[in-house]
Amino acid sequence: MPSDHRAILIVDDEPSTIDSFELSLASQGMQGIDRCEDSRAVMDLLAKAPADVVLLDLVMPFVTGEELLERIRAAHPETEVVVITGIDTVDSAVTCMQAGAFDYLVKPVDGNRLFATVARALEMHRLRRENSSLRSGFLRDTPARPDLFGHIITDNPRMLRIFKYIEAIADSRQPVLITGESGTGKELVARAVHAASAASGPFVPINVAGLDDTVFSDTLFGHVRGAFTGAQNARRGLVENAAGGTLFLDEIGDLSPASQVKLLRLIQEREFTPLGADMPKPAEARVVAATHRDLESLRDSGRFRDDLFYRLCIHTIHLPPLRERKDDLPTLAEHFLRKAARALGHDVPRVPPQLHALLASHDFPGNVRELESMIVDAVSNTTGPQLPMLPFRRRIAPSPMPQCSAADNSGQPPTIAFPERLPTLSEAADQLIDEAMRRAGGKQTLACTLLGISQPALSKRLKRRTATHD
Numbered sequence: 001m002p003s004d005h006r007a008i009l010i011v012d013d014e015p016s017t018i019d020s021f022e023l024s025l026a027s028q029g030m031q032g033i034d035r036c037e038d039s040r041a042v043m044d045l046l047a048k049a050p051a052d053v054v055l056l057d058l059v060m061p062f063v064t065g066e067e068l069l070e071r072i073r074a075a076h077p078e079t080e081v082v083v084i085t086g087i088d089t090v091d092s093a094v095t096c097m098q099a100g101a102f103d104y105l106v107k108p109v110d111g112n113r114l115f116a117t118v119a120r121a122l123e124m125h126r127l128r129r130e131n132s133s134l135r136s137g138f139l140r141d142t143p144a145r146p147d148l149f150g151h152i153i154t155d156n157p158r159m160l161r162i163f164k165y166i167e168a169i170a171d172s173r174q175p176v177l178i179t180g181e182s183g184t185g186k187e188l189v190a191r192a193v194h195a196a197s198a199a200s201g202p203f204v205p206i207n208v209a210g211l212d213d214t215v216f217s218d219t220l221f222g223h224v225r226g227a228f229t230g231a232q233n234a235r236r237g238l239v240e241n242a243a244g245g246t247l248f249l250d251e252i253g254d255l256s257p258a259s260q261v262k263l264l265r266l267i268q269e270r271e272f273t274p275l276g277a278d279m280p281k282p283a284e285a286r287v288v289a290a291t292h293r294d295l296e297s298l299r300d301s302g303r304f305r306d307d308l309f310y311r312l313c314i315h316t317i318h319l320p321p322l323r324e325r326k327d328d329l330p331t332l333a334e335h336f337l338r339k340a341a342r343a344l345g346h347d348v349p350r351v352p353p354q355l356h357a358l359l360a361s362h363d364f365p366g367n368v369r370e371l372e373s374m375i376v377d378a379v380s381n382t383t384g385p386q387l388p389m390l391p392f393r394r395r396i397a398p399s400p401m402p403q404c405s406a407a408d409n410s411g412q413p414p415t416i417a418f419p420e421r422l423p424t425l426s427e428a429a430d431q432l433i434d435e436a437m438r439r440a441g442g443k444q445t446l447a448c449t450l451l452g453i454s455q456p457a458l459s460k461r462l463k464r465r466t467a468t469h470d
């Protein structure tokens with residue numbers, strides 16, 4: 001048992017009682033059990049290493065159980081205390097429950113009852129800790145451990161709140177669901193969830209889209225030797241490889257119905273059976289799943305199991321698309337610029353002043369991945385000291401205006417549908433300017449980039465128009 005943490009502390013002046021409780025709990029798989037026969041030593045022991053649950057006798061020499069109960073509740077409010085005593089009176093039970101005992105059991109205690117009570121107390125302890133960590137996390141503006149998120153470049157307040165949430169759920173072993181459009185950084189966030197959990201095991205990623213059920217089962221659960229024709233050797237599955245760590249299931253929205261049942265069992269029962277094996281094995285990996293799909297609609301349309309959905313979404317993280325956090329564009333662009341220059345062995349080129357405006361005018365359907373690839377493309381096309389604008393302009397084509405007809409199947413770009421009376425050049429220019437200003441949110445620097453004219457030219461046109469209207 002690690003010296004800085006104990007799950008269960010049994011306090012009783014009768015060594016044989018402690019022995020029997022310890023045996024009963026350990027035989028049902030509980031770990032981290034410690035003992036104390038001297039009531040005077042309990043508070044010191046807890047000060048050195050708090051316990052999740054204390055099993056407390058009431059009648060003991062030196063310090064009584066009632067007194068210890070009060071002291072433990074005051075000094076360690078997250079520790080659950082289960083009173084186990086030979087005193088079978090209503091008064092005593094009521095007093096202990098009012099003093100904050102989690103439960104009151106009368107000796108002799110049946111082994112199954114003891115196990116069930118301690119399991120509930122441990123779960124209550126876990127919930128209390130999660131709750132208080134969530135509360136304290138949300139009172140801060142920035143994550144307490146920014147080092148965990150160093151590889152995720154952002155200054156955006158929504159993203160910083162997500163980091164705090166990740167810290168708050170770090171101790172939980174429950175699944176985490178990460179949603180967000182493709183390229184928003186779901187895998188990076190999954191790695192941060194893993195790092196925050198301080199898990200001793202590895203991060204094991206797998207993309208489950210398109211895996212048929214047999215491949216899914218074999219990949220995740222492995223097989224025993226001779227499980228099927230050609231299985232000459234046993235194979236460990238990824239669940240086993242990820243023991244003590246994180247199993248990251250990407251594209252979970254594309255999981256086949258048969259595999260959904262198996263995943264549900266893994267999460268629910270925390271066990272799995274390798275192909276051809278007789279006995280299940282305990283699953284010791286935390287499941288983190290991600291999807292770019294709308295899992296709720298998939299559930300509503302019956303394509304994703306209800307029960308699996310609810311199991312997965314106990315902790316949910318939704319990553320906003322890049323177009324909803326454009327304040328991150330300059331920092332991200334700078335980051336990718338340096339990264340690409342380093343990788344291509346170039347000097348870091350200067351950023352042309354109009355680039356940020358052009359980037360801000362774009363919606364980035366491919367999100368951060370699209371931005372990165374644009375910058376890599378531009379850096380590899382750089383011949384002088386400054387990043388060229390052309391590679392960006394080629395990718396950020398002005399989108400068709402509302403009155404344009406949609407592209408047909410001929411692969412030709414959409415054409416503008418003209419009204420019966422052709423507008424004059426000046427009228428058409430005015431309409432284009434209005435539309436560009438609307439799309440640029442009123443910012444002239446951005447609008448002139450969209451129109452492909454200089455800022456003085458735009459400003460001159462706008463002034464001329466105002467003068468005509470006056």
Ligand SMILES: Nc1ncnc2c1ncn2[C@@H]1O[C@H](COP(=O)(O)OP(=O)(O)OP(=O)(O)O)[C@@H](O)[C@H]1O
Binds near residue numbers: 182
């Ligand atoms: N905030 C960020 N900082 C630095 N790099 C990022 C950031 N967000 C995403 N990236 C980079 O963008 C690319 C896409 O990220 P990632 O693979 O995590 O996205 P995803 O949401 O999992 O995409 P998909 O749904 O397609 O699997 C990766 O190269 C990643 O390193």
